[in-house]
Amino acid sequence: MVKICCIGAGYVGGPTMAVIALKCPSIEVAVVDISIPRINAWNSDQLPIYEPGLEDVVKQCRGRNLFFSTDVEKHVSEADIIFVSVNTPTKTQGLGAGKAADLTYWESAARMIADVSKSNKIVVEKSTVPVRTAEAIEKILTHNSKGINFQILSNPEFLAEGTAIQDLLKPDRVLIGGRETPNGQKAIQALKDVYAHWVPEDRIIATNLWSAELSKLAANAFLAQRISSVNAMSALCEATGADVTQVSHAVGKDSRIGPKFLSASVGFGGSCFQKDILNLVYICECNGLPEVANYWKQVIKVNDYQKNRFVNRVVSSMFNTVSGKKIAILGFAFKKDTGDTRETPTIDVCKGLLGDKARLSIYDPQVNEDQIQRDLSMNKFDWDHPLHLQPLSPTAVKQVNVVWDAYEATKDAHGVCILTEWDEFKTLDYQRIYDNMRKPAFVFDGRNIINVDKLREIGFIVYSIGKPLDPWLKDMPAVA
Numbered sequence: 001m002v003k004i005c006c007i008g009a010g011y012v013g014g015p016t017m018a019v020i021a022l023k024c025p026s027i028e029v030a031v032v033d034i035s036i037p038r039i040n041a042w043n044s045d046q047l048p049i050y051e052p053g054l055e056d057v058v059k060q061c062r063g064r065n066l067f068f069s070t071d072v073e074k075h076v077s078e079a080d081i082i083f084v085s086v087n088t089p090t091k092t093q094g095l096g097a098g099k100a101a102d103l104t105y106w107e108s109a110a111r112m113i114a115d116v117s118k119s120n121k122i123v124v125e126k127s128t129v130p131v132r133t134a135e136a137i138e139k140i141l142t143h144n145s146k147g148i149n150f151q152i153l154s155n156p157e158f159l160a161e162g163t164a165i166q167d168l169l170k171p172d173r174v175l176i177g178g179r180e181t182p183n184g185q186k187a188i189q190a191l192k193d194v195y196a197h198w199v200p201e202d203r204i205i206a207t208n209l210w211s212a213e214l215s216k217l218a219a220n221a222f223l224a225q226r227i228s229s230v231n232a233m234s235a236l237c238e239a240t241g242a243d244v245t246q247v248s249h250a251v252g253k254d255s256r257i258g259p260k261f262l263s264a265s266v267g268f269g270g271s272c273f274q275k276d277i278l279n280l281v282y283i284c285e286c287n288g289l290p291e292v293a294n295y296w297k298q299v300i301k302v303n304d305y306q307k308n309r310f311v312n313r314v315v316s317s318m319f320n321t322v323s324g325k326k327i328a329i330l331g332f333a334f335k336k337d338t339g340d341t342r343e344t345p346t347i348d349v350c351k352g353l354l355g356d357k358a359r360l361s362i363y364d365p366q367v368n369e370d371q372i373q374r375d376l377s378m379n380k381f382d383w384d385h386p387l388h389l390q391p392l393s394p395t396a397v398k399q400v401n402v403v404w405d406a407y408e409a410t411k412d413a414h415g416v417c418i419l420t421e422w423d424e425f426k427t428l429d430y431q432r433i434y435d436n437m438r439k440p441a442f443v444f445d446g447r448n449i450i451n452v453d454k455l456r457e458i459g460f461i462v463y464s465i466g467k468p469l470d471p472w473l474k475d476m477p478a479v480a
């Protein structure tokens with residue numbers, strides 16, 4: 001029986017391995033992690049991450065051919081194929097701080113693999129890593145190998161949160177990079193055989209190692225670039241009376257451009273886009289390509305601009321001050337259908353409003369108070385480390401109140417900010433909300449999910465990203 005071990009039981013390791021176990025009953029899959037609470041949660045009824053369809057898959061396989069364990073060394077030493085899906089945060093100190101990927105966790109995993117292995121292994125990079133990381137990993141493994149043959153493959157993951165199970169069951173492509181040697185090709189074939197259990201052959205792409213590593217960074221950079229492009233257009237729409245939804249629709253009808261990923265928003269969030277682009281920028285700089293680095297840096301700058309612009313819209317609309325005013329924040333997760341808050345634009349918007357002394361009442365159907373308080377008090381990039389290495393009890397932000405209901409959040413509020421596109425926010429009783437708010441009552445829609453005309457009829461003053469401006473807002477300063 002082929003044995004797979006995945007180091008890192010996070011958003012990628014957990015769902016990816018669950019789907020492999022589901023589709024390959026003849027393979028034994030062990031997911032291991034240094035975090036005891038995380039593994040306990042994977043073994044309980046309350047999985048550590050919220051992802052539609054995940055619970056079903058886990059329940060079908062757990063205890064059959066899918067195991068979650070903290071016995072990292074045992075499972076690594078027994079495995080034929082080892083996926084490494086650990087954190088690759090942005091460095092906060094030293095060389096490359098603020099840009100380069102911190103490979104501490106990757107390196108320690110590689111050293112541990114070298115230490116405990118007694119048989120040949122295929123080691124698969126599942127984490128997103130800088131291009132040519134495989135070379136460094138190869139050096140660590142072969143310098144300590146005791147004659148064991150290690151083959152390194154790059155098999156980046158393209159799943160998106162909220163749709164992870166569907167993305168894994170029906171991937172657009174599976175990308176496998178390996179050495180162009182006979183052993184390298186054999187390793188590629190072994191991994192292809194795993195995916196071939198459910199992925200059509202023409203969707204499994206084999207490349208060299210560096211192409212696979214770089215393709216992952218490139219794909220995320222292209223996706224984020226589309227959002228920054230449409231968000232840049234949203235500012236111009238507001239200035240000219242165009243409607244960004246109509247512009248996106250018209251532009252996306254061009255089959256060369258396509259309709260997906262053209263929704264204007266308060267800004268992109270999530271654990272990877274910013275981190276991976278910063279990493280790409282750093283790699284370009286290290287390779288003497290400052291023009292290329294600056295090109296990609298702009299994608300992040302526009303994203304920051306969009307978040308600032310939103311905060312400024314809120315403050316300037318409300319007579320240039322939100323001091324002491326209650327603002328309801330609907331949605332904290334970085335997108336709908338996930339409880340993940342990593343790099344969510346809501347953090348920046350909340351911090352901006354708190355900077356102007358607002359009082360915030362926050363509601364998200366999947367994010368609890370503890371997480372919100374941690375996020376609002378944590379330093380930039382600190383979230384991307386294993387749980388036990390994060391600050392234990394950050395001080396709670398006093399002006400923040402977390403509630404479990406949108407109506408409670410909006411009661412007596414001066415303004416409402418919609419920051420995650422949860423479906424339930426589309427169908428709220430906005431008349432009831434209006435009746436219970438201070439007047440004039442403002443709605444700032446950072447996701448373009450509400451019916452602007454209907455809300456204006458009720459009496460709200462409405463700002464919706466990239467839409468023709470409410471007369472109230474027309475003469476207000478628009479930019480960051």
Ligand SMILES: NC(=O)C1=CN([C@@H]2O[C@H](COP(=O)(O)OP(=O)(O)OC[C@H]3O[C@@H](n4cnc5c(N)ncnc54)[C@H](O)[C@@H]3O)[C@@H](O)[C@H]2O)C=CC1
Pocket residue numbers: 007008009010011012013032033034035038072085086087088105106108109126127128129157158159160161271272384385386387
């Ligand atoms: N979250 C996402 O949607 C995607 C993430 N990625 C990449 O996948 C990688 C992992 O991301 P996530 O799963 O989101 O992170 P995560 O933080 O949810 O999971 C990483 C896990 O690795 C564990 N870990 C760290 N060092 C370890 C070690 N030495 N031994 C055992 N366990 C260790 C941590 O405790 C943590 O549970 C990152 O490189 C990320 O860029 C790629 C595609 C999608």
Ligand SMILES: O=C(O)[C@H]1O[C@H](OP(=O)(O)OP(=O)(O)OC[C@H]2O[C@@H](n3ccc(=O)[nH]c3=O)[C@H](O)[C@@H]2O)[C@H](O)[C@@H](O)[C@@H]1O
Pocket residue numbers: 128157158159160161162220223227260261262263264265266267268269270271272273334335336
């Ligand atoms: O490497 C990763 O981590 C993953 O990053 C993204 O996935 P994810 O961050 O989970 O979610 P997305 O759906 O890409 O959304 C990212 C952010 O962009 C925003 N977004 C997305 C699409 C859009 O049109 N407009 C927009 O503002 C979302 O609201 C969210 O804040 C990529 O889509 C995945 O392919 C990739 O594997």
